[in-house]
Each structure stands twice: as structure tokens, then as C-alpha cells.
Amino acid sequence: MEHLENSRVKGVYSEALVRSLNGYDHDPAVPRTLQNPWTRERAQSLADGGNRHREPLFIEGRPYAHPRISVPNPRPAEIQLDGETLHLARYGPRGAHYSRTTPPVEWIPEP
Template identity: 80%
Template sequence: MRSLNGYEHDPAAPRTLQNPWTRERAQEWADARNHFREPVFIEGHPYAHPRVSVPNPPPAEIQIDGETLHLAHYGTRGAHYSRTPPPVERIPQS
């Protein structure tokens, strides 16, 4: 109730919404929860980037503040990006 109604919720009337959401706002909220996003960790920083998240699965490259970051690895704790590009695979000439 509080998450939908905010702090204007009246505990004396628990089934009454003081400031109900519109149908559109509720649908936007539900849609946002259906599109899971992963936290972004950048090489050299111990914590996730506070303003950026990526979709699941994460893209191979992202741009943050004009800098291109490359996906280093992806695991249960989020997407980890590096400033160094991945190594280029060399194919031997026959």
C-alpha cells in the first residue's frame, strides 16, 4: 500500500488509497519491473556505477561519459566492463 500510495497512507483506513496511481503509471511501473537490468561494474572501481545499468544479456560495448567500455565478464553479480578492448583472435594463414 505504501509503495503505491507513498507516505500519505492512512493506517486507520488501510484499504483506502489517498492518492491512487493512474492506470498508465501503474502499467509503466509494472513494465519497468519486467525488463530486468544488470548493475555495471567498471574495472578499478569496487562498487557498481550509480547511474548506469544494462539489459540482460549485456551489450559487448557501452559508452559512459564519452568513454567506450568493453564487456570483460558477466556473472551473477552483474556485468563487468574494462577500458581495454578484448584481445584479437589471430587466425593462422595456411
């Protein structure tokens, strides 16, 4: 679902789609009946989850994305992970990169 945008729940009326969704459980006697239909709430929950754009999280010093967590878009400046605070270091084409070190404080000269 990562390449889909604006997912929404709609009824299924195509016999071919019903047959595909049923798979081996398809009953030719009732060609337009889903064998294991989802509730509207479950389908809407899946659609809403796909509509939230999330991006992989990288931690400075590790060559791979964190396997358990992704961040929403826009990315938060700080996140809590395993009891430590991580700060957004940069954003790259593959995702958000966080660091354990705090970002530098901008110096503003006094007038």
C-alpha cells in the first residue's frame, strides 16, 4: 500500500474481484459473496493507516533503518525511543535521520 494515496473503503461488486479475494474458498454457487468479509471499521482502519504517510527512521551510527519504528510526515524534531531522546539531525531521500546529540543552539547577537 505504500504507492497508494487517499485510500477509501468501497463495496466490492465485481465477480472477478470477489473470486480473487476469496481465493481457494470461492464458492461458484454464490459468485458475488465474500467468504470472509471484513467489517467496515476494519477496512476503514486499514485505509486510514495507509493514508498516514510514514517514513523510515535512521539513527546516526547505524547503517540500517530501525526495524520497529517509522515517523510521520512531517517529521517531529524529537522522539523518544528505548528511554532516550533522539533529535532530528537531517532528512534524506531514504528517510529521517536522528541523532543522540542535541542540535547546536543558534547564537543571536544582542543589539
